[in-house]
Amino acid sequence: MPEDTLFAEVLDPRNRADPYPIYARLRRTPVARQRDGAYVVSTHAAIRSLLFDPRLSSEDLPPSRRPPTGNPLKDWLLNPIKNRIANAHRPLIFRDPPDHDTLRGFVMSEFTIARVNDLHGRVAALVDGLIETCRGRDTVCLVDDLSYPLPVAVICDLLGVPEQDEPQFHAWATRLATALEPDARRDEEARRATVETFDAIADYMRALIRQKRRQPADDMLSGLARRGTRDRPAMGDVDLIATAVLLLVAGHETTVNLITNGMLTLLRHPDELARLKADPERAPRVIEELLRYEPPVHFRSRKTLGDIAVAGATIPKGAPVILLFAAGNRDPERFSEPDRFDPDRADIQHFGFGGGLHYCVGAPLARIEAEIALVALCRRLRDPKLLADPPPYRPGASLRGPENLGIRIAGIL
Numbered sequence: 001m002p003e004d005t006l007f008a009e010v011l012d013p014r015n016r017a018d019p020y021p022i023y024a025r026l027r028r029t030p031v032a033r034q035r036d037g038a039y040v041v042s043t044h045a046a047i048r049s050l051l052f053d054p055r056l057s058s059e060d061l062p063p064s065r066r067p068p069t070g071n072p073l074k075d076w077l078l079n080p081i082k083n084r085i086a087n088a089h090r091p092l093i094f095r096d097p098p099d100h101d102t103l104r105g106f107v108m109s110e111f112t113i114a115r116v117n118d119l120h121g122r123v124a125a126l127v128d129g130l131i132e133t134c135r136g137r138d139t140v141c142l143v144d145d146l147s148y149p150l151p152v153a154v155i156c157d158l159l160g161v162p163e164q165d166e167p168q169f170h171a172w173a174t175r176l177a178t179a180l181e182p183d184a185r186r187d188e189e190a191r192r193a194t195v196e197t198f199d200a201i202a203d204y205m206r207a208l209i210r211q212k213r214r215q216p217a218d219d220m221l222s223g224l225a226r227r228g229t230r231d232r233p234a235m236g237d238v239d240l241i242a243t244a245v246l247l248l249v250a251g252h253e254t255t256v257n258l259i260t261n262g263m264l265t266l267l268r269h270p271d272e273l274a275r276l277k278a279d280p281e282r283a284p285r286v287i288e289e290l291l292r293y294e295p296p297v298h299f300r301s302r303k304t305l306g307d308i309a310v311a312g313a314t315i316p317k318g319a320p321v322i323l324l325f326a327a328g329n330r331d332p333e334r335f336s337e338p339d340r341f342d343p344d345r346a347d348i349q350h351f352g353f354g355g356g357l358h359y360c361v362g363a364p365l366a367r368i369e370a371e372i373a374l375v376a377l378c379r380r381l382r383d384p385k386l387l388a389d390p391p392p393y394r395p396g397a398s399l400r401g402p403e404n405l406g407i408r409i410a411g412i413l
C-alpha cells in the first residue's frame with residue numbers, strides 16, 4: 001500500500017479493531033501527503049509542535065448549507081440567513097483566537113473544578129445504580145448498560161437538561177458526533193442530515209435557555225445564560241446555543257469510548273484488572289495509560305494558515321492537516337515499548353485530550369467518570385470474561401470505540 005493512501009486504510013471500517021500497525025507505517029513519514037491533498041501528521045514530536053503553532057487553524061469545517069425545500073421563502077431568504085448565522089457562530093472547537101479564547105473563557109468560568117468535584121457522589125450513585133440493574137443476569141452489554149447512560153446523565157445534570165429529555169439526545173448526539181468524521185464531511189447527504197439535527201437540537205436549547213432565564217437553577221446553562229452587565233459581559237445567544245450543543249456532544253461518545261476501551265483493555269490484561277480491583281488508588285494511572293494506549297479520539301483535523309515546515313516537510317498554506325493523536329501516543333521515539341499497556345510507566349504525556357489552545361475542557365470530568373466506573377466494574381463484576389474479542393466496532397475512525405462490549409459474569413457483588 002503506497003503511503004499516500006495509507007490514511008484511507010485508517011478510515012476503512014475493516015481496520016477499526018486494530019489500526020495501530022497502519023499508524024506504525026504512517027510514522028515512517030512523520031508528515032505524509034495523501035492523494036487527496038491532506039497531510040497526515042503521526043509522530044509525537046511533529047504533532048506536539050503543530051498543536052502549539054498559531055498557523056494551524058481549527059476553522060476547517062465546511063460551510064453549513066441547508067438543503068432546498070421547494071419553498072421559495074425558505075430557500076431564498078430564511079435558510080441563507082440561517083446558514084450565514086451558523087457559519088459565523090461555530091462552536092469554540094471550530095474557532096481560532098481571539099473568538100475561541102473569549103468563548104472558552106465563558107465556559108471555564110462555569111465549568112469549575114469545584115463544580116466537577118461536586119459531581120463525585122452523583123457519579124458514584126449513578127454507577128452503582130446502573131451496575132445493580134445487571135443483577136440476576138449472566139451477561140453485561142457494557143455500552144448499553146453503563147458506558148452510554150452514565151455520561152449522558154452526567155452531562156445533562158451538569159448543564160441542567162431535564163432528566164425526561166435525556167433519551168432525545170441519544171440520536172442527536174450520535175448524528176452530530178459522526179459529523180466529525182472525514183467521510184461524513186465529504187458526503188453531501190450526511191452534511192444535510194447534520195444541519196437538520198443541529199437545527200432540532202438548537203431549537204430545543206433555545207427554549208431551554210429561555211426557561212433558565214426565567215427560573216435560574218444551580219447548573220451550567222443557567223450560569224452561561226445569565227444576562228450580561230457592564231462589568232460582566234455575557235455570551236451572545238447564538239454562541240450560547242452552539243456552546244451548549246458542543247458540551248452535550250463532546251461529553252457523550254468520548255467518555256463512552258474511554259469506559260468501554262478501558263474495560264476491554266483490562267479484560268485483555270487480567271493481571272492489571274486484579275491490581276486495580278485490589279488497589280483503587282491505581283485508577284488515575286490506569287486512566288492516563290488508557291488515554292495513551294486506547295484513546296477515545298484518534299485524530300482531529302486542522303487547516304494551515306501559512307506554509308509550515310515541520311519534521312523535514314513543508315505543509316503548504318490552505319492544506320487540510322490530520323493530527324493523528326493515537327499514532328503519536330504509540331511513537332517509540334517518545335515511549336519505550338509503546339504497544340505495551342503499562343500504567344506504571346514513568347512518563348505518560350499523551351494526546352488523549354489533545355493539547356494547546358483546544359485542550360479538552362471536560363478532561364477533569366471525564367477522568368472522574370472513568371475512574372469511578374472502572375473501579376466499580378472491577379470490584380463488582382464477578383469473574384468477568386469477554387464474550388467476543390475483538391468486539392464489534394462503530395464505523396467512526398476518529399471517535400473510535402466498540403459498538404458494544406459483551407461481558408459474561410458469574411454475578412454482581
Ligand code: HEM
Pocket residue numbers: 058092093094104155246247248250251252254255258295296297300301351352353354355357358359360361362363365366
Ligand atoms: C474521555 C472523554 C473525553 C475525551 C477523550 C476528550 C477528548 C478531547 C480532545 C482530543 C479535544 C481536542 C480537540 C481538538 O484539538 O480539536 C477535546 C476538546 C474539547 N472537549 Fe473533550 N474529551 C472528553 C470528554 C469531554 C467532556 C466530558 C466534555 C464536556 C462536558 C468535553 C468538552 C470538550 C470541549 C468543549 C472541547 C473543545 C475545547 C476547545 O476547543 O478549546 N470533552 N476533547
